[in-house]
Amino acid sequence: MSSKKIYIINGSPRKNWNTGKMCESFSNGAKSQNIETEIINLYDIDFKGCRSCFACKLKNGKNFGKCSYPDGITELLEKISMSDGLVLASPIYFGDITSSMRAFVERLMFPFFQYDNNGTTIAPKRLKTAIIYTMNVDKDYFFRDYLGSEKSDTLKNFEKFLGYVFNAPDIIYAFDTYQFSDYDKYLCERFDKIKKQKQREEQFPKDLEKAFEAGVKMAKEIK
Numbered sequence: 486m487s488s489k490k491i492y493i494i495n496g497s498p499r500k501n502w503n504t505g506k507m508c509e510s511f512s513n514g515a516k517s518q519n520i521e522t523e524i525i526n527l528y529d530i531d532f533k534g535c536r537s538c539f540a541c542k543l544k545n546g547k548n549f550g551k552c553s554y555p556d557g558i559t560e561l562l563e564k565i566s567m568s569d570g571l572v573l574a575s576p577i578y579f580g581d582i583t584s585s586m587r588a589f590v591e592r593l594m595f596p597f598f599q600y601d602n603n604g605t606t607i608a609p610k611r612l613k614t615a616i617i618y619t620m621n622v623d624k625d626y627f628f629r630d631y632l633g634s635e636k637s638d639t640l641k642n643f644e645k646f647l648g649y650v651f652n653a654p655d656i657i658y659a660f661d662t663y664q665f666s667d668y669d670k671y672l673c674e675r676f677d678k679i680k681k682q683k684q685r686e687e688q689f690p691k692d693l694e695k696a697f698e699a700g701v702k703m704a705k706e707i708k
């Protein structure tokens with residue numbers, strides 16, 4: 486095993502569902518290249534988003550450039566910033582990343598984002614990055630209504646800031662995911678049970694394969 490490491494952040498509350506499985510597959514891809522990985526389940530950690538304390542921007546402050554707010558994520562933020570690769574995996578909630586993932590990126594990235602005239606990043610390492618999105622809607626709907634219109638701004642900004650602070654992300658998608666283990670039990674007229682099942686059996690394995698390949702790619706890049 487090399488000394489290089491990739492952190493994979495699962496921003497879904499469901500550890501072993503669609504997003505979790507995509508994380509696992511990415512991890513297996515990276516591990517196949519002898520790169521260490523660690524999957525972090527954000528919903529296991531007691532933390533909140535940025536408190537706007539600005540200790541990270543205080544001139545000559547002892548915590549300049551880092552988030553020192555003491556809670557369950559502080560130590561991990563430091564470890565991630567010294568790693569080599571970062572994967573942010575999130576289900577789409579109301580056209581955006583989940584609230585936990587949002588809180589996480591505020592804490593991780595804001596200290597590195599300088600308020601100088603050039604908006605310089607002071608991340609100690611320019612980590613390789615990837616994003617995994619999983620969602621209920623299909624590909625056409627996503628690109629038309631989430632990324633092709635005014636609604637798209639939040640996701641585009643998320644991707645832009647990640648690129649700015651670390652490196653432009655590779656993006657892996659799983660569309661049209663299954664949401665329940667038994668569609669008959671829930672009120673869900675909008676989504677066709679048979680179509681979902683077909684997607685789950687035929688398309689999702691291909692999505693997992695894409696995540697695996699992305700893991701291989703990132704591992705090779707950081708080797």
Ligand SMILES: Cc1cc2nc3c(=O)[nH]c(=O)nc-3n(C[C@H](O)[C@H](O)[C@H](O)COP(=O)(O)O)c2cc1C
Pocket residue numbers: 497498499502503504505576577578579580581619620621622662663664
């Ligand atoms: C609160 C909530 C909001 C959601 N909003 C959207 C949405 O706006 N668009 C969408 O395509 N899917 C939406 N979904 C569905 C999830 O994104 C999708 O099922 C995802 O794959 C779930 O990931 P998981 O299986 O890892 O939990 C929503 C789910 C929840 C629970």
